[in-house]
Amino acid sequence: MTTFRRDPADILAELATLREADAPTHGGHVLAYVYDAGMPELDALASDAAKLVQPVNGLDPTTFTSVAAMERAVVGFARAAFHGDDEVVGSVTSGGTESCMLAVKAARDAWIARGGEGRARLVAPITAHAAFQKAAKAFGLEFDGVPVDASTGAPDPAAIAERLGEDVAIIVVSAPSYPFATLDPIEEVAALGAARGIPVHVDACIGGFALAFQDGLPAWDFAVPGVTSLSADLHKYGYAPKGVSVLLTRGRDLQRHQYFATTAWPGYPVVNPTLAGSKPAGPLAAAWAIIEALGTEGYARLAGRAMRATTALRDAVERIEGLRVVGDPVGPLFAVATDESVGPDRRVDPHHWADAVREAGWVIQLQPALRQADGTLLPRTTHLTVTPVTESVLDTLLPVLAGAADAVRGVPAVDGGAVLAGLAQAAPGAAGVLAGGGAIDSDTAAGLLAAIGLGAATDGSGGSLPARMAPVLALVEALPAPVTERLLVELLARVVEPR
Numbered sequence: 001m002t003t004f005r006r007d008p009a010d011i012l013a014e015l016a017t018l019r020e021a022d023a024p025t026h027g028g029h030v031l032a033y034v035y036d037a038g039m040p041e042l043d044a045l046a047s048d049a050a051k052l053v054q055p056v057n058g059l060d061p062t063t064f065t066s067v068a069a070m071e072r073a074v075v076g077f078a079r080a081a082f083h084g085d086d087e088v089v090g091s092v093t094s095g096g097t098e099s100c101m102l103a104v105k106a107a108r109d110a111w112i113a114r115g116g117e118g119r120a121r122l123v124a125p126i127t128a129h130a131a132f133q134k135a136a137k138a139f140g141l142e143f144d145g146v147p148v149d150a151s152t153g154a155p156d157p158a159a160i161a162e163r164l165g166e167d168v169a170i171i172v173v174s175a176p177s178y179p180f181a182t183l184d185p186i187e188e189v190a191a192l193g194a195a196r197g198i199p200v201h202v203d204a205c206i207g208g209f210a211l212a213f214q215d216g217l218p219a220w221d222f223a224v225p226g227v228t229s230l231s232a233d234l235h236k237y238g239y240a241p242k243g244v245s246v247l248l249t250r251g252r253d254l255q256r257h258q259y260f261a262t263t264a265w266p267g268y269p270v271v272n273p274t275l276a277g278s279k280p281a282g283p284l285a286a287a288w289a290i291i292e293a294l295g296t297e298g299y300a301r302l303a304g305r306a307m308r309a310t311t312a313l314r315d316a317v318e319r320i321e322g323l324r325v326v327g328d329p330v331g332p333l334f335a336v337a338t339d340e341s342v343g344p345d346r347r348v349d350p351h352h353w354a355d356a357v358r359e360a361g362w363v364i365q366l367q368p369a370l371r372q373a374d375g376t377l378l379p380r381t382t383h384l385t386v387t388p389v390t391e392s393v394l395d396t397l398l399p400v401l402a403g404a405a406d407a408v409r410g411v412p413a414v415d416g417g418a419v420l421a422g423l424a425q426a427a428p429g430a431a432g433v434l435a436g437g438g439a440i441d442s443d444t445a446a447g448l449l450a451a452i453g454l455g456a457a458t459d460g461s462g463g464s465l466p467a468r469m470a471p472v473l474a475l476v477e478a479l480p481a482p483v484t485e486r487l488l489v490e491l492l493a494r495v496v497e498p499r
């Protein structure tokens with residue numbers, strides 16, 4: 001006999017219906033956000049492990065000792081995978097953003113402890129993940145994004161060297177970068193940091209658990225002297241469900257700055273290694289179980305599958321007239337831009353291409369062009385994140401990529417300026433707002449979104465993206481960044497407003 005207001009079967013049926021509207025998380029049709037090992041038995045193990053610890057509070061691993069045991073094992077596995085010795089310590093966090101934020105927080109507090117005064121600076125190639133801009137903002141540092149080569153996306157160590165000074169609390173490099181999959185010049189930059197006593201963080205959030213099991217790469221992890229911390233996401237190529245990442249730090253004293261502790265309140269003494277207080281143990285347990293099941297060999301096998309699929313996809317894209325793979329990508333991801341060496345009628349706009357691919361039932365991710373601080377323009381691109389399961393769908397995916405390019409070859413890119421002019425017409429009086437002339441209130445932002453055709457859905461579906469994303473990305477490129485950012489905040493905030 002149940003005391004529930006609703007039949008549990010009915011509640012779960014409703015959730016199943018909601019899930020049907022989600023992008024598919026398995027099967028390889030979504031080449032972003034999700035990392036499918038193609039092993040249902042691994043997913044089942046992860047969910048069984050998470051369920052076993054569901055009631056546990058990860059806040060206190062001395063009370064819930066299973067948490068300490070699992071965290072020790074996960075940190076130990078990561079430390080070995082990334083060539084750390086026993087001076088390398090670590091924490092399991094809720095995800096890549098938290099790992100990155102904590103690395104910055106620790107470096108900032110170490111900088112202050114060394115006598116740093118005023119505002120600390122974070123130096124990174126502009127291709128460093130946005131999580132570092134978030135960290136800089138949250139912890140009061142200046143984010144100093146160094147321009148990269150506009151055609152390859154590769155940073156120049158000399159350009160980073162020029163930015164170093166007393167106020168630099170941390171340098172961040174990527175292994176590889178998210179936007180273009182560049183393996184940054186980690187040895188050179190780490191040497192610069194070591195010479196000046198500046199911590200150097202390697203962001204291996206996306207690639208870490210794939211690169212670690214791949215041969216033939218230059219040293220990029222703790223094998224490089226001067227690398228002081230490293231982040232790697234278990235919920236990406238670690239194949240764990242979302243909510244788990246690891247942050248490793250060389251040197252206990254540096255790492256202790258990551259912690260927050262206080263006894264200056266009348267409650268229990270607080271000691272937090274991460275941003276959360278009470279926290280779930282489920283994602284940790286899932287990651288731990290997956291590591292126990294796969295081990296180094298299992299991860300190497302999966303990395304091999306993802307890399308074979310990546311090579312096949314890259315080769316296929318290189319053969320498509322009008323497209324090019326950006327730079328020299330490393331790991332199971334890459335970005336695609338227009339090949340400007342062919343005539344305009346043979347070029348393929350990567351955003352039209354992505355929309356055409358999406359129409360055929362596959363999701364690849366649009367990335368806007370970006371004007372760098374030195375005036376050069378990073379091209380608009382489309383991003384592909386390749387997972388082990390991709391290998392088993394290549395036969396259907398490759399023809400889709402080629403066919404989509406054929407369908408849009410020669411179609412000029414959406415003219416952001418024209419979209420903007422149309423918008424100004426649809427929303428007269430908004431001209432000042434669109435030019436970035438000041439604060440935008442929520443209702444004005446919602447009105448502009450409606451004029452663009454991005455208003456929250458009124459049918460209760462929670463809102464969804466338009467069928468074609470190219471015009472939206474063109475607007476992102478054309479509008480002043482603060483305006484776009486404000487509109488995106490409004491879009492996302494309205495999606496979860498109760499109706």
Ligand SMILES: *Cc1c(COP(=O)(O)O)cnc(C)c1O
Pocket residue numbers: 095096097098100129131174176177178203204205206207233245
């Ligand atoms: C995904 C990612 C992050 C942020 O991780 P989240 O898990 O999404 O918070 C940081 N850096 C890189 C390179 C990433 O790909």
